Amino acid sequence: MTATYVYGLVRAEAKLPSGLDGLGPSGRVGTIAHQQVAAIVSDVPTDRPLGTRDDLLAHERVLDAVAERTAVLPMRFPAVVEEDGVVSELLAPHQNRFMEALARLDGLVQFNVKGRFEREPVLREIAQADDRIIALRDQVSGQPEDATYYDRIRLGELVVTAMQQRRDEVGRRVLERLQPCAEDISPRRLVEPDEVVNAAFLVGRDRIKKFDDALDGVARELAGRVRFRLVGPLAPYDFVPED
Amino acid sequence: MTMATQRSTAGQVERYTGGGPSGLAEVVELILDKGLVIDVFVRVSLVGIEILTIDARIVVASVDTFLRFAEATNRLDLYAHGGKDLGDLAESVTRGGAKGKTSGALEGAVEKVGEVFTKGRRRDDGDEEDDDDDEPAPRRRARPRARERR
Amino acid sequence: MGIFTGLLTLPLAPVRGVVWLAEQIQDFAEEQYYDPANIRAELERVDEARQTGEMTEEECTEWENELLRRLMFRQG
Numbered sequence: 001m002t003a004t005y006v007y008g009l010v011r012a013e014a015k016l017p018s019g020l021d022g023l024g025p026s027g028r029v030g031t032i033a034h035q036q037v038a039a040i041v042s043d044v045p046t047d048r049p050l051g052t053r054d055d056l057l058a059h060e061r062v063l064d065a066v067a068e069r070t071a072v073l074p075m076r077f078p079a080v081v082e083e084d085g086v087v088s089e090l091l092a093p094h095q096n097r098f099m100e101a102l103a104r105l106d107g108l109v110q111f112n113v114k115g116r117f118e119r120e121p122v123l124r125e126i127a128q129a130d131d132r133i134i135a136l137r138d139q140v141s142g143q144p145e146d147a148t149y150y151d152r153i154r155l156g157e158l159v160v161t162a163m164q165q166r167r168d169e170v171g172r173r174v175l176e177r178l179q180p181c182a183e184d185i186s187p188r189r190l191v192e193p194d195e196v197v198n199a200a201f202l203v204g205r206d207r208i209k210k211f212d213d214a215l216d217g218v219a220r221e222l223a224g225r226v227r228f229r230l231v232g233p234l235a236p237y238d239f240v241p242e243d
Numbered sequence: 244m245t246m247a248t249q250r251s252t253a254g255q256v257e258r259y260t261g262g263g264p265s266g267l268a269e270v271v272e273l274i275l276d277k278g279l280v281i282d283v284f285v286r287v288s289l290v291g292i293e294i295l296t297i298d299a300r301i302v303v304a305s306v307d308t309f310l311r312f313a314e315a316t317n318r319l320d321l322y323a324h325g326g327k328d329l330g331d332l333a334e335s336v337t338r339g340g341a342k343g344k345t346s347g348a349l350e351g352a353v354e355k356v357g358e359v360f361t362k363g364r365r366r367d368d369g370d371e372e373d374d375d376d377d378e379p380a381p382r383r384r385a386r387p388r389a390r391e392r393r
Numbered sequence: 394m395g396i397f398t399g400l401l402t403l404p405l406a407p408v409r410g411v412v413w414l415a416e417q418i419q420d421f422a423e424e425q426y427y428d429p430a431n432i433r434a435e436l437e438r439v440d441e442a443r444q445t446g447e448m449t450e451e452e453c454t455e456w457e458n459e460l461l462r463r464l465m466f467r468q469g
Contacts, residue, residue: 009279051465053267053457060270076278090281112269123312123319133316141317156309159316188272191430193308219255231259231269237277266440267457268433271464 002083004032005050006090007040007062008235009073009098016040017065023050023058032083034091037098040066041086050078067235071105073098074235101241108183108202110239111232113215115174115197117167118225122194126162133158163193170226171196177218181211186238196226200238208233432464 005024010016012033020029022042031038040062044050056077063074081090091098127133136155140148167190174197179185184202203211212230219228264270425431439456442448448456 049465051461053454053461056267056270056274056461060264060274063274074274074278076276076280077274079281094281112264112273119315120319123316124321127316127319127321134321137316137321140313152313153306153309155316156311156313159312160309163312193312215256223255228256229259230256231264233260234264234273237273240277240279266437266443268436268440271433271436271461275464 003044003046004081004083004086005042005044006075006079006081006086007042007059008066008075009091009102010038010040010066010070011099011102012036012038014038014066014070014072017069020062020065021058022062023055029062032086032091034087035095037091037095037102039086039091040072044080050080063235063237064233067109068233071102071107072235073101073105073240074237097241105202105236105239107205108236108239109205109208109233110236111201111203111208111211111230112234113174113178113197113199113201114229114231115171115195115222115226116192117163117194117196118227119194121225122163122166123159126159126166130158130162133162160193167194167196170222174218174222174226175199178211178214181207181214184239188238197228202236202239203233205233427463427466429464432460436460 005022007029010031012035016029016031021027022029024043024045026043029040029042032041033039045055059075059077063072066072067074127137133155136151136158140151140155145152171190175185175187178201182201182203186200186202188198188200190196190198201211215228215230219226222228264273436457439448439453439460443450443453
């Protein structure tokens, strides 16, 4: 019984980049193929559980390097199977499903876009637009915290509500501007009120520049109010078929 | 050959390109939450391997968030040089952009965003606490816990 | 001696109440400790610390591995 780590799935004829570093002791990464699909595999550390920083980074780096070249279905971390099971349990029973998914992802890579309000300018605009906020601010400033507890909550609530309204609107428009350059969008959960955008985009390899320019354009218009972060190209983590 | 992540700030966008995310937090977001899950995994019983499902709980702004933003507003210098009104801001984004019909994909995306705010159970927003890191780790206890698979 | 006699005759209910409360606090603390969202937020802080050089590479890696261990640990 040999434990095998599976990073992702590619077409059997796909050419993997050289120099991939696996998370196992050998450091090697190879493939196990069955008919039209192949699993990208490596050995697994045997002396400890998986889940260190290095393990995670290795998993992601293998996948993103492969994604630069060819369609790949990334596995969630961790993905360990018995070596014998790679074909009999993984590739053979799901052959069609995998082929369909790979066909859908052909020529596409993922980009993650994150946008966040610049706090000060936006807070300033919010405060200046609402007299109640200025009034509350005057009321609480310089006062001891316990005395002004409810006032501060009220102030914060007004500010947060206003900020969320603005970020919903700005976020929607950012998505509108990027949408024509992407095949698919998978928005992620926004956590803080000042998060404007957090989404994964599926972009054609031949339209990366167009996507990039569109983001640059909207970022320039929002300069000083929103700062953006672009990560990619990535393997299509957010666009795999669900069970 | 290892891919080196290029970090550049051309224009207004901070770019991490050519090698994937630079930070572990981002990697965690990608490979623990997303990616294919097949139930055939973990038939080999290796020590400590668990399939992870990250709770997809909805974060609703809480008192803690309000207090933090109140604090930020208090510390604000209200009368620094004014910039564009945010009202203009939203407008300028549309003006500058191509006038395109909202396609199904976008509607889906916008709906999804709306969904996020209505589905799921409430929870207190506890991130960004100024927590004392010297807190002793709680004893581990076995306790049944419902998990959601995304 | 008299004090101990007194303690022995205390009804059980209040003691149970205190234990129950302690368990609630323990539960909450544990929930926070293992909460993926909190762990994620902390991972981001480590990212920053690494970038600003506030902590050494080894310190950051150790911290991250500890956070990952917490993240991977599943209760129940």
